[in-house]
Amino acid sequence: MRLFVDSKFVSPYALSAFVALRVKGLDVELDTIDLATRQNLDDDFFQTSVTSRVPTLIVDNFSISESSAIAEYLEELQPTPNLYPQNIQDRAKARQVQAWQEVIYWLCVKIGQPKLSSTNQYPKSSRQLEKLRLIN
Numbered sequence: 264m265r266l267f268v269d270s271k272f273v274s275p276y277a278l279s280a281f282v283a284l285r286v287k288g289l290d291v292e293l294d295t296i297d298l299a300t301r302q303n304l305d306d307d308f309f310q311t312s313v314t315s316r317v318p319t320l321i322v323d324n325f326s327i328s329e330s331s332a333i334a335e336y337l338e339e340l341q342p343t344p345n346l347y348p349q350n351i352q353d354r355a356k357a358r359q360v361q362a363w364q365e366v367i368y369w370l371c372v373k374i375g376q377p378k379l380s381s382t383n384q385y386p387k388s389s390r391q392l393e394k395l396r397l398i399n
């Protein structure tokens with residue numbers, strides 16, 4: 264198995280795919296893509312990943328992108344240990360966090376750099392992050 268991640272190791276999506284592989288105890292080789300130089304748009308990776316984004320997982324001749332699709336694929340490929348909770352409602356909540364992570368990521372970027380966000384967005388973002396703390 265090969266997992267394409269960003270060369271600076273900052274992508275939360277790539278990290279979540281890496282964690283899923285570690286939880287499953289699967290051997291993986293990491294390949295890095297330099298997003299700063301748009302290496303993800305080079306022909307090789309463009310042909311490999313339908314989204315041209317990291318993370319992308321390669322298993323033999325099979326390639327899958329999108330962190331949640333990778334996690335669900337790994338869960339079905341090797342069911343134990345579980346990645347997702349057994350309880351149906353807990354599992355729905357876990358998928359909710361996964362789907363929301365894109366928003367959370369950008370909220371964190373905005374809060375980390377408040378000048379990028381307008382003043383009326385900032386309090387709303389903080390309140391949403393408060394909600395995130397309640398999820399645990």
Ligand SMILES: N[C@@H](CCC(=O)N[C@@H](CS)C(=O)NCC(=O)O)C(=O)O
Nearest residue numbers: 274275276315316317318329330331
């Ligand atoms: N929804 C995707 C998001 C993946 C994503 O946005 N990856 C970024 C790095 S954090 C990327 O590869 N960006 C390159 C681009 O969009 O050109 C997932 O969950 O995997």
